[in-house]
Amino acid sequence: MMGRQTCCDKIGLKRGPWTIEEDHKLMNFILKNGIPCWRLVPNLAGLLRCGKSCRLRWINYLRPDLKRGALTEAEEDMIIQLHSRFGNRWSKIASHFPGRTDNEIKNCWNTRIKKKLKVLGLDPITHKPIERSRVFSTKDKGVFESNSSRNQENNFELNLHDNRGSRDDEMPQREGISNIGQQFNEMWGCLDVGSSAIPQTKPSNTFYAGMSEDFPQHWIDSPNNLLSWDGLNHLEGIFLWESLEIGVG
DNA sequence: AACACGGCCAACCGCCTCACG
DNA sequence: ACGTGAGGCGGTTGGCCGTGT
Known part of the structure; x- marks a missing residue:
């Protein structure tokens, strides 16, 4: 001030x-x-x-402690797990990956993991199987994020007992x-x-x-x-x- | 060879929270 | 209690690069 x-x-x-x-x-x-x-x-x-x-x-x-190179399959799998738990709280997810940044994880999610999940027939937002009507066409994938999935996102947010903004990290970065x-x-x-x-x-x-x-x-x-x-x-x-x-x- | 297209990712934007006076 | 700035965060964008036509 x-x-x-x-x-x-x-x-x-x-x-x-x-x-x-x-x-x-x-x-x-x-x-x-x-x-x-x-x-x-x-x-x-x-x-x-x-x-x-x-x-x-x-x-x-x-930052000298950054881990370089692409995220591994194992790391991607762990991101998926953590995302199902925390949603798009990238910094929180990143705190489980020493040397990785939230930006890196976010980019990875948006470019690779989302697709991976869709290919597996899973909704990247809810992590639940996508209703059949929304899985079939690649054209449809283009508008995947619209309408129903957005509603699902909203529901997801509600289910998350919104931690946003809280600083109660379970595993703070670099702790210990x-x-x-x-x-x-x-x-x-x-x-x-x-x-x-x-x-x-x-x-x-x-x-x-x-x-x-x-x-x-x-x-x-x-x-x-x-x-x-x-x-x-x-x-x-x-x-x-x-x-x-x-x-x- | 030239162009179009799509993927990737670094960087920016704007909002939020916290600390401080 | 309140206002303000710094830092943190997530969403988004723009440019580069590889691939396909």
Whole structure:
């Protein structure tokens, strides 16, 4: 209150895909300083982005504890189970998958799992068998979400004894995670990064293009030699954000 | 080779809740 | 008790890319 600036003052702010330089700046800043307040991050990190955009980029893409690669069959099955329980509460579902983001799970649901369920003759909303009249034609699938299924969705919401907005997570993300800041520091060795050249296997639309001079040349020269993000997977479940703030600041 | 189409996913939008003064 | 901003969340969009014609 009292004249606080809004986070998303859009004047002069950049939008759209992040560049490698921006990623680099954000990564460097957060690894060195933590997150004092997202609103302040863009200015302090030298980015022409709003705080929200920075937060999203960090959470969905730059976070070192992210698990890379496609969701496995087993994970998809578990998503289906959790969805039947929680509905479209993606963050809650994501909390059961360390290293996965709600956005990732949501995308997976919308692009793959929904289809999978429909092929199996199950309603993606109610998880119950679709009435025969609605299963048969692919043309019909196009309008699948209309009318009756929407009503079903409404019923589902009612049945959910609406948890929306409640913070009573049964299994909070990173709960019980031990502090491994030291391990992390050793692993990256490079937290004073020029190095924040965090390697990854997934060829981001921006990551390889326009590598800054801070990126080790061999990563540029030989993408096949890149250390995979998956190399971090053994840290899954034990990476605690707060740990970054220790020994890095 | 050129174009159309559909799938995928990163990023944005707008709303909601919570914390704080 | 109330107003406000920050952060969190889910829905949606737009652009890229692969595939088919």
